[in-house]
Amino acid sequence: MINKIRTAEEAVAGIQDGMTIMVGGFLGTGSPEILIDALVKKGVKHLTVIGNDGGLPAAATGTTDRGIAKLLSAGMVDHIIASHVGMNPLIGKGMNDGSLECTLVPQGSLAEKIRAAGAGLGGVLTPTGVGTIIAEGKETINIDGKDYLLEKPLKADYALIRASVCDKFGNFTCAKATKNFNYVMAMAADTVAIATEQLYEVGEKDPDTYAMSGIFATYIVGGEKPWQI
Amino acid sequence: MADLKARIASRTAKEFKDGDVANLGIGLPTMVANYLPEGVHIVLHSENGFTGLAGSAEKGKEDVDVINSGGAYVTHTPEANFFDTAMSFSIVRGGHVDATVLGAMEVDEHGNLANWIVPGKMVAGMGGAMDLVVGAKKVIISMLHTQKGAHKILKECTLPYTALGVVDLIITEMGVMEVAPEGIVLKELHPDFTLDEIKAATGCELIISPDLKPMEEE
Numbered sequence A: 001m002i003n004k005i006r007t008a009e010e011a012v013a014g015i016q017d018g019m020t021i022m023v024g025g026f027l028g029t030g031s032p033e034i035l036i037d038a039l040v041k042k043g044v045k046h047l048t049v050i051g052n053d054g055g056l057p058a059a060a061t062g063t064t065d066r067g068i069a070k071l072l073s074a075g076m077v078d079h080i081i082a083s084h085v086g087m088n089p090l091i092g093k094g095m096n097d098g099s100l101e102c103t104l105v106p107q108g109s110l111a112e113k114i115r116a117a118g119a120g121l122g123g124v125l126t127p128t129g130v131g132t133i134i135a136e137g138k139e140t141i142n143i144d145g146k147d148y149l150l151e152k153p154l155k156a157d158y159a160l161i162r163a164s165v166c167d168k169f170g171n172f173t174c175a176k177a178t179k180n181f182n183y184v185m186a187m188a189a190d191t192v193a194i195a196t197e198q199l200y201e202v203g204e205k206d207p208d209t210y211a212m213s214g215i216f217a218t219y220i221v222g223g224e225k226p227w228q229i
Numbered sequence B: 001m002a003d004l005k006a007r008i009a010s011r012t013a014k015e016f017k018d019g020d021v022a023n024l025g026i027g028l029p030t031m032v033a034n035y036l037p038e039g040v041h042i043v044l045h046s047e048n049g050f051t052g053l054a055g056s057a058e059k060g061k062e063d064v065d066v067i068n069s070g071g072a073y074v075t076h077t078p079e080a081n082f083f084d085t086a087m088s089f090s091i092v093r094g095g096h097v098d099a100t101v102l103g104a105m106e107v108d109e110h111g112n113l114a115n116w117i118v119p120g121k122m123v124a125g126m127g128g129a130m131d132l133v134v135g136a137k138k139v140i141i142s143m144l145h146t147q148k149g150a151h152k153i154l155k156e157c158t159l160p161y162t163a164l165g166v167v168d169l170i171i172t173e174m175g176v177m178e179v180a181p182e183g184i185v186l187k188e189l190h191p192d193f194t195l196d197e198i199k200a201a202t203g204c205e206l207i208i209s210p211d212l213k214p215m216e217e218e
Helices: A008-012 A033-042 A069-073 A089-097 A107-119 B002-013 B028-035 B085-093 B129-135 B195-200
Strands: A020-023 A047-050 A077-082 A101-104 A124-126 A140-143 A146-151 A156-167 A189-200 A219-222 B021-024 B043-046 B050-056 B074-082 B099-102 B106-108 B138-142 B169-171 B175-180 B183-189 B206-214
Touching: A008 A033, A008 A189, A008 A219, A033 A069, A033 A156, A033 A189, A069 A077, A069 A089, A089 A101, A107 A124, A107 A146, A107 B085, A107 B129, B002 B028, B002 B138, B002 B169, B021 B028, B028 B099, B028 B138, B043 B074, B043 B085, B085 B129, B099 B129, B175 B206, B183 B195, B195 B206
Parallel strands: A020 A047, A020 A156, A047 A077, A077 A101, A156 A189, A189 A219, B021 B043, B021 B099, B099 B138, B138 B169, B183 B206
Antiparallel strands: A124 A146, A140 A146, B043 B050, B050 B074, B169 B175, B175 B183
C-alpha cells in the first residue's frame, strides 16, 4: 500500500501561485484548518478558491478566522467561486477595490458542477437560475417542455478536505453537518489532501465506517481538531 | 412589529400538515416552527446537510459539527439524517421538500420572486435560495406587506430575479394571497385592515376572492 501519510506542510507543498483549489466546509464547519494554516504559512498568491462561502472572519467567530477566511485575510486569493459571501466583509471590500473577483453560483448548482467534474460528466442541466442573471452566458436547454441551464463541470488542481474519521488508505467519513462539499470535492481535483480528526489503521474499522473510498486520497494528514467555540 | 411577525408566522404554520418536509429561511420564516398546530409535526430540512433540524443549541452544549444554514449551532431530532450538499440539493430540486418559507424584497403578480440582491448594498450571494424556490413543491413568502410603506407586492419585480413564476402563496400581516394564473387573489383579510387599505399597500391589482375570509389569529 502506498504511504499517503504526510505532515500538513508536506500535503500542501505542491500548491503553487495561480492554482485553483477547492476547500471543503460551510461557514468553516467541515473546513480542514490544519491544511489551511499550512497553506497560509507557505504563502502562495493569486489562488482561485472554490468553496461554499468565504469562511468566517475572526469578528464572527470571536476568536480567529475560520476556513477560507484565513486565505482571504492573507491576501492569497484573486478569485473566489462560492454561493454565499455575505458573512465575510473582506470579499465585498475586495470586489469594490478590484483586488478580488467573485463568481456566485447557486449552492445546489455549485455542488453539481463539482460533482460533474468528479463524475466525468460534461455538465448538468438544472432548473435553478433559469431566467435570472445566473443564466447569462449559459446555454438554456429545453427538455420535454421545461427549460434547464447547462452548468459545466468545475475542477481544481487541489482539494483540501476535512474528515472526521479516516484510515491510512484514505477511506473517510465526515461527521454530521461537516460533510457539505467535502465528498464531491474529493473527487474533483488532481491532488486531494485530507486532514482528519481520527486516523485508523487499514482494516481496524468495519468498511461500512467509511462513506468515501480511499482511492480519491492523495495525502492524509492526522491531527485535525474539533473547532473550539 | 414583533407581534406582526408572530401573526405572520402563526398563520404560515397553518399551511403545514403532519409529516410535511419543510425548509424555513432565516428570520421570520424560522419562527413558523414555533406555531405549528397541535399534532402537526414537520421534518425540517437544513440545506447545509440534514433533515431533522430542531432548535438552537444551548450555550455550552453545542455540537460543533451541527450548524444550520446560517452557521448557528443547532440541535437535531432523533430521526435526523445527515448528508452532503449534492444530496441536500437533490432533495430540494427533486421535489422532496413539500414547502419552503422565505422572505422577499419583491414578489410580482406572475409569481416572480426577487430576494437576493439589495440595491446599493453588498451582494451576499443567493446561497441555496435559487434552488429552494425552484425545487420545493410549494413556495410561501411570509413577510411584512410593505417595506416601510414601499410596495413589495408588484406588477413586475424591479430587482434581479431569484426565480420566475415560483411563488404560490404570500402571507403578510394584512392578509393571505394566492398567486393564480389570473393574478394575485386575496383569500383572507386581517380584521385590522380594510380592503382599501390592503389595496393601497399593494403595487398590483388585488383580485378579491368570492369567498374572502378573515385572516385567523391564534
